[in-house]
Amino acid sequence: MNILFPWLFLVVILILAACVFLLPLSRRRPGKINEHESLKPPLFSEEFSEELSLPASLSPHPFQHPPEPELPHFYGIDRMVLMARDPHWLFAYWEISATKQEEFTNNYGPEAWSSTHPVLRVYDITGIEFNGNNALGYTDIHVSESTDNWYVQVGKPDRTFCIDLGRMFPDGRFITLLRSNTVTTPRASLSDRLDEEWMWIEGLYRTIGRFQFGTSSPMIIEELALRAGALPLGISSPGFNKDKHN
Amino acid sequence: MPKGYLSLVLHAHLPYVRHPEHENFLEEKWLYEAITETYIPLIHVFERLIEDNVKFRLTLTLSPTLISMFTDPLLQERYVRHLEKLIELAGKEEGRTYGSPFHETALLYKKQFHEAMSTFCGRYNRNLVSAFKKFQDEGRLEVITCAATHGYLPLMTLYPEAIRGQVKTAVDLHTRHLGRPPEGIWLPECAYAPGIDEILKECGLKFFFTDSHGVLYASHRPRFGIFAPIYCPSGVAAFGRDVESSKQVWSTQEGYPGDFDYREFYRDIGYDLDLDYIGPYIHPDGIRIHTGIKYYKITGKTDLSQKQPYNPRQADEKAALHAGNFMFNRQHQIYYLSNLMDRPPIIVAPYDAELFGHWWFEGPKWLEYLIRKIAFDQDVIETVTPSDYLRRFSCNQVATPCSSSWGNKGYHEVWLCGSNDWIYRHLHMAAGMMISLANQHSNAGGLYRRALNQAARELLLAQSSDWAFIMSTGTMVEYAVKRTKTHLLNFFQLQKEIQGNCINEGHLKDLEFRNNIFPDIDYNWYAKTTMDLPKAASL
Numbered sequence: 001m002n003i004l005f006p007w008l009f010l011v012v013i014l015i016l017a018a019c020v021f022l023l024p025l026s027r028r029r030p031g032k033i034n035e036h037e038s039l040k041p042p043l044f045s046e047e048f049s050e051e052l053s054l055p056a057s058l059s060p061h062p063f064q065h066p067p068e069p070e071l072p073h074f075y076g077i078d079r080m081v082l083m084a085r086d087p088h089w090l091f092a093y094w095e096i097s098a099t100k101q102e103e104f105t106n107n108y109g110p111e112a113w114s115s116t117h118p119v120l121r122v123y124d125i126t127g128i129e130f131n132g133n134n135a136l137g138y139t140d141i142h143v144s145e146s147t148d149n150w151y152v153q154v155g156k157p158d159r160t161f162c163i164d165l166g167r168m169f170p171d172g173r174f175i176t177l178l179r180s181n182t183v184t185t186p187r188a189s190l191s192d193r194l195d196e197e198w199m200w201i202e203g204l205y206r207t208i209g210r211f212q213f214g215t216s217s218p219m220i221i222e223e224l225a226l227r228a229g230a231l232p233l234g235i236s237s238p239g240f241n242k243d244k245h246n
Numbered sequence: 247m248p249k250g251y252l253s254l255v256l257h258a259h260l261p262y263v264r265h266p267e268h269e270n271f272l273e274e275k276w277l278y279e280a281i282t283e284t285y286i287p288l289i290h291v292f293e294r295l296i297e298d299n300v301k302f303r304l305t306l307t308l309s310p311t312l313i314s315m316f317t318d319p320l321l322q323e324r325y326v327r328h329l330e331k332l333i334e335l336a337g338k339e340e341g342r343t344y345g346s347p348f349h350e351t352a353l354l355y356k357k358q359f360h361e362a363m364s365t366f367c368g369r370y371n372r373n374l375v376s377a378f379k380k381f382q383d384e385g386r387l388e389v390i391t392c393a394a395t396h397g398y399l400p401l402m403t404l405y406p407e408a409i410r411g412q413v414k415t416a417v418d419l420h421t422r423h424l425g426r427p428p429e430g431i432w433l434p435e436c437a438y439a440p441g442i443d444e445i446l447k448e449c450g451l452k453f454f455f456t457d458s459h460g461v462l463y464a465s466h467r468p469r470f471g472i473f474a475p476i477y478c479p480s481g482v483a484a485f486g487r488d489v490e491s492s493k494q495v496w497s498t499q500e501g502y503p504g505d506f507d508y509r510e511f512y513r514d515i516g517y518d519l520d521l522d523y524i525g526p527y528i529h530p531d532g533i534r535i536h537t538g539i540k541y542y543k544i545t546g547k548t549d550l551s552q553k554q555p556y557n558p559r560q561a562d563e564k565a566a567l568h569a570g571n572f573m574f575n576r577q578h579q580i581y582y583l584s585n586l587m588d589r590p591p592i593i594v595a596p597y598d599a600e601l602f603g604h605w606w607f608e609g610p611k612w613l614e615y616l617i618r619k620i621a622f623d624q625d626v627i628e629t630v631t632p633s634d635y636l637r638r639f640s641c642n643q644v645a646t647p648c649s650s651s652w653g654n655k656g657y658h659e660v661w662l663c664g665s666n667d668w669i670y671r672h673l674h675m676a677a678g679m680m681i682s683l684a685n686q687h688s689n690a691g692g693l694y695r696r697a698l699n700q701a702a703r704e705l706l707l708a709q710s711s712d713w714a715f716i717m718s719t720g721t722m723v724e725y726a727v728k729r730t731k732t733h734l735l736n737f738f739q740l741q742k743e744i745q746g747n748c749i750n751e752g753h754l755k756d757l758e759f760r761n762n763i764f765p766d767i768d769y770n771w772y773a774k775t776t777m778d779l780p781k782a783a784s785l
Contacts, residue, residue, distance in 0.1 A: 069735055075675050083401060083670070084649065086657035093671050149667065181404060184440075186649035186657055187463040194467050199477045200641040 080165050080178035087157030087188035092120065093149035094165050094178055104167065104177065116167035118143050119174060122152055125182060126160040132176070135162075142168075157188035248590060248628035250580030251635060252620065253485070254613075255455065255596035257432050258285065259309035259396055261712035261729075262763055264321055270530050273725055277315055278328040281374070283538055284603040286362045287610040289370075289377045295617055296384060302617045305631045306378060306599070307432035309392040310416045311710070313375055313423050314763045322372040329366070332538065333359045335527045339515070339539060347555040348541040354558050355539050375423050382424060388631035391420040391428040391451075394764065397709035398661045400439035400649060401670060407684070407772050408677035409442060411702060412709070413449045414771040415764055422766065429633045430454060434711050436487065436596070437651035437658065443478035453483040453632045455596055457652040461486030464645035473583050473591035475632070476645045484647045485632055490579060491595040494572060502568040503606035506544050507560045510553050511605060513542040540607075565608040569615035577626045592635050666717040669730055673709060676737050680705050683744060684772035697749045698769035700757050701740040707761060708733035733761070 080094040105113055119142055123135035143150060154161060161183055166176040260280055265271040295302060308316075315321050336356040343352040370377045381387040393399060394415035402408045413431070421427045430453040431446060438456045446454060453475065461472050461484055468476050472486030495501055502508075516528050516537040528535050542553035543561070576593060583591040602609030620627055636642075653660035662670070683698060690698055708730055716726035736757055743749045 071672050071731055071734055071738075081404065081671070081674060083658075083662060085659055085662050086655065089659075091662055091667060093667070095671075149671075184649075187465075190463060191465055191467045191645075193465065196466065196469060197644040198641055199481065199644045 078178055080163065080180040082161070082163055082180035082183050084161075084183040084185045085151070087185050088153060088155045090122075090152040090154055090161060090163070090183065090185070091149070092152065092163050092180060094180075095148060096165070096177060100177060104175070108175070112169075113167070116169050116175075118145060118147070119166055119168045120150060120152070121164040121166060121174060121176075122154065123162050123164070124154075124156070124159055125162050126184075130162055130182065132179075140168075140174075154185065157185050160184045249584045249626045250576075250590045250628075251592040251630045252491075252576055252627050253305060253592055253594045253630055253632060253635065254617075255305040255307070255432070255594065256288070256599040256602070257307040257309075257392070257596060258312055258599035259307065259392060259434075260312055260315065260600070261710050262311040262314065262395065262707060262761075264315060264318060264762075266320055266760060272529060272533070272535065273722075274321070274324065275328075275535060277321065278325050279536065279538060280600055280604055281325055281366070282329065282332065282359065282362050283607075284600050284610075285374055286365050287358075287603040288599065288613075289365060289374065290361070291610045291614045291617075292377075292381045292386060295614065296381065296386060298618075300618055300621045302386060302621055303388065303629045303631050303634055304386065304617070305388045305390060305430075307390050307392050308375065308378060308420070308424075309396055309432075310394045310419045311396060311763070313419060316374045317423065318762075326363075326367065326372070329359060329363055331527055333363065335537065336539065338523075343541075351541050351556050351558060352539075379424050382426075388430075388633055389420075389424050389428065390430040390432060391416045392432045393434045394419070395706045395710045396434040396712060397706070398434055398437055398658075398711035398714060399442050400437050400651070400658055401662060402673075402677065402709070403439050403441055404674060405677040405681060406441070406445060407681045407774065408705075408709075409445050410448065411680070411772050412706065413445055413451070415702075415706065415767055417449050417451070418766060418768075419764060432596075435651045435653055435661070435715075436460070437653070437661075437711075438484070438647055439649040440646050443480045443482040443484070443647075447480045447482050451482065453485060453636065455485050455487060455594065455632075456647050457487050457650050457656060458489050459486075459656055460484065460647045460650035463648035463650070465648075466643070466645040468643055468645055470587055470591070470643075473587065473593065474589070474639070475592070475636070475642050476647065477642050478646055479644060483632065483636055483642060485592070485594045486647075487596055487652065488593045491572070491576065491593060492597075494575065495595075495597060495601070502572075502612065503601070503609070504544065505564050505568070506546050507557070507564045508544050509540055509556050509561060509607040510542040510544045510550075511540065511607075512550055513540050513553055515539045515541070561608050562611060565611040566615045569612050569619055572612075572616055573619050573624070573627070577624065580626055589639060592630065594632075660718050661711055661714045663718055665720070665723075666714040669714060669717075672730075672734050676705050676708065676734055676741075679741050680737075680769075680772050681774065683741060684769050685774050687744070688770065688773060690769075693749050693751060693754070694744065695769070696758070697740050697744050697754055699767050700754060700761075701737055701744065702767050702769045702772060703761055703764055704733045704737040704740065704757070706767075707763065708737065736761070 074095045076097055077095065078097050078100050080092065083091045085091050101113060108116075119140050121138050121140055123130065123138045125135050128134055128136070141150065141152065152161075152163070163180040164174075164176040165178040165180075166174050168174050260276055263271070263273040263276055265274055333356070336352070336359050339352045340349075340356055343349040365377075366372060366374070378387060378389055382389045393409075393412040395412070397408075397412045399409050399412065402412075416431070417427060427450055429451070431451045433442070433454050433456075436455055436457050438454065438460055443454070458472050461468055461476055464476055464484075468474070472488060475483040475485045477483055493500065495503070497504075514536045516524060516539075517534050521532065524534075524537070525532070527537055541556055543556040545552065545554045579593060580591060602613060606612075617629065620629055630638075649658075650656055651658055651660070680701060683701060687694060687698060710729075713726040713730045716722050739753070740749075740757070743753075
C-alpha cells in the first residue's frame with residue numbers, strides 16, 4: 001500500500017495534466033467569433049508548438065500567452081492623412097510628435113497647450129491652389145484631446161478638401177499644427193460636362209480592318225485628323241492636362 | 247456582324263492562406279473547397295466547350311495570390327490529401343444513402359470528386375494554372391491579372407509607389423506563369439481612383455473595369471454610357487459593369503442562384519451528421535466545417551430543417567432555363583441599345599468566379615449552357631473580351647472615371663469604416679518606409695536584397711483588401727486582424743534590421759519559409775517614381 005500511494009498520486013497528476021492540456025483543444029471554435037472579442041490567441045503556429053509542451057504549471061488557463069507584440073499606436077512623427085470615403089464623407093487620422101508640442105509651447109507660452117483645445121479646420125479648396133488663406137470656405141470641428149481620427153461629413157460630391165489640425169485659444173485664435181494632403185470627393189451623379197473628346201489609340205493594338213466607328217459623327221473625324229501622327233498614344237489634346245486636375 | 251457584344255468576366259481570387267506551420271489550418275480549406283467546387287468545375291466547362299468546338303471568348307482574372315497557391319507544392323500536396331479524404335467520405339455516403347432520396351445526389355458528389363482528382367493530378371499535373379494557360383493559348387480565354395495581393399488601391403494613392411509595387415509584382419508573376427504579359431487588370435474590388443490608370447499604363451496594362459457609376463459619373467458624360475469603354479487621359483481603357491446582367495445573377499432576391507430547385511448551401515453534412523461518423527472529415531479539434539456534400543434544395547423561404555431533397559435533374563433543367571432567359575434579356579437589351587448607338591454596344595458582365603460552383607452549385611452548368619446557346623442558337627450577340635473589343639473599336643471617348651468600387655454603396659466605405667479604419671495608419675506608415683528603404687538601398691545585394699524583398703512581401707501581404715473586408719463583415723475577424731498585424735510587425739522588424747545594419751538571418755530565413763509568395767519580387771519597384779498622382783485625386 002505504501003508503495004502504491006505515490007504511484008496513484010502520480011497517475012492522478014498525469015490525468016489532471018492531460019485534461020488541462022486536452023480540454024482547450026476541444027473548445028477552440030474559430031467559426032463564429034464575435035468581432036468585438038477579437039485579439040484572443042488565434043490559430044497560429046506559436047500556439048501549436050506550445051500545445052506540444054506540457055504547461056509549466058497546472059493553472060486552469062494554459063493558453064494564456066505572453067502578450068503578443070502589438071503594433072505601435074504612434075510612430076513619433078507628425079502627420080495628418082485625409083481620405084475620401086465617398087461623395088459625402090472624409091476620413092482623417094493624425095499624430096503629433098512631442099517635438100511639435102514643445103515647439104507650440106515655446107512659441108505660445110508654457111500654459112498655451114492646456115489653455116487651448118484641438119480643432120479640425122476643414123477647407124473647401126475646389127479648383128484653387130491652396131496657400132492657407134484662400135479657401136472657398138471652412139468648417140471647424142472641435143475634437144477632444146485624445147481623438148486621433150475623425151469622419152467628416154462634408155456632403156459635397158466632386159469638391160476638393162484639405163484639413164488643418166490646430167489648437168484654438170479661448171478667444172478663437174486658431175494655430176495650425178498639421179496640414180493634410182488634399183482629396184476630392186467622388187462624383188455622385190452624371191457629369192454636366194457634355195463636351196466630348198475622342199482618342200484613337202494606334203500602335204497599342206493592331207487595328208483590324210477599317211476603323212469601325214460610324215462616320216456619322218464629323219467631330220470624331222476631325223479629332224482623328226488632328227491626332228494622326230501625334231504621340232505614339234495619339235494623346236495630344238491640350239485639354240488633357242487640365243482635365244486631369246479637375 | 248453581331249448587333250452587340252457580351253463580355254463575361256470571371257474574377258478568381260482568394261487571399262494567400264498558406265500555413266506551413268500547421269497541418270490543419272481552417273482557412274486553407276477555403277482554397278481546397280474552391281478548387282473542388284469552382285475552379286475544377288470551370289475547367290471542365292471550358293474543356294467540354296473546346297472539345298465540342300464551341301466558339302466563345304471569356305475573360306478570367308487569376309489573382310496573383312491564387313496563381314501562387316495553385317503553383318505551390320505544399321498546397322498541391324495538401325489538396326490531394328484533402329481530396330482523398332473527400333473521396334473516402336463520398337464512398338461511405340454512397341452506402342449510407344442507399345435507397346434514400348439522397349442517393350442520386352451522393353453518387354453525383356462521388357463522381358465529381360473522382361473527376362476532380364483525375365483532372366488535378368492526371369491532366370494538369372497538380373498545377374491548375376496550366377489548365378487556364380491552355381485555354382488561353384487555344385484562343386478561348388483572355389486571362390488578366392489583379393493587384394499582387396488584392397490590395398485596395400484607392401486607399402493607397404498617397405503612395406503611388408506602393409500601388410506600383412502591387413501592379414508590377416502582379417504583372418511579373420502573371421507573365422512568368424501565363425507565358426505572356428496580361429493586357430488588362432481586374433482592379434481589386436473593382437475599385438478605382440483617378441491616377442491609378444497612370445500606373446497601369448506604366449506597367450503595360452491597357453484596360454480595367456469599374457462599377458457602372460465609375461464610368462457613368464466620369465469627368466465628362468460618356469456618350470454611350472456603360473455600353474462602350476472610355477479612355478482615361480492616360481490612354482488606358484475603362485469598361486463599366488452592366489447593371490441589369492449583374493442583378494440577374496447577383497441579387498439575393500431576384501437572382502437565379504436563389505431558385506427553389508437549386509442546391510441549398512447551408513445544409514451540409516459537416517454540420518448535420520453525428521460527430522462519430524463525420525468526425526474524421528471535419529477539423530481534428532471537432533470544429534464542424536462545410537464538407538461540400540449537401541443534399542437539399544433551397545425549397546422555399548423555409549427554415550433550414552424544412553428543406554426538401556435535392557433533385558439534380560430538375561436543377562439542371564433550371565440552369566438551362568436560366569441560361570436561355572439570360573440570353574433572351576441580353577438580346578433585348580442589345581436590340582434596344584443598338585438603336586441608340588452608332589456602333590454595337592458591349593455589355594460587361596463581371597462576377598466573382600467563386601460564386602459559380604461553390605455558392606451557386608449549378609453556376610458552371612449555367613455558364614456552359616449560356617455559352618453554347620450564344621454560339622449556336624442566335625446571331626445577335628457575340629462573346630468578346632475587352633482586348634477583342636478594343637482591337638475592333640480603337641477610337642473611344644476620353645474621360646476620367648469616377649472614384650468608385652463595386653462594394654456596398656458603391657464607394658470605399660466597406661474598406662474604410664469603423665471596424666477597419668485603424669489599419670490605414672499602419673499600412674501607410676509601412677508603405678512610406680518601404681519606399682524610403684528602396685530609395686536608400688538602390689543596388690543591395692546578398693542578405694540586404696533578401697531582407698528588402700521579404701519586407702516588400704510582408705507589406706504586400708498586409709495590404710490584402712480581404713482582411714479589411716473580413717473585418718467589416720464580422721466573421722473570422724480574428725484571423726484577418728491577426729494576418730494584418732503579423733505581416734505589419736514582420737515588416738517593421740525587417741525595416742528596423744535593415745536600417746540598423748543588423749539583419750538577423752535566422753529570422754529572415756524563417757519569414758522567407760513562411761511567407762514565400764512572389765519569389766521573383768524586386769524591391770526596386772518601390773523606388774521613387776517621378777510620377778505624381780494628380781493632386782486633386784481622391785486619396
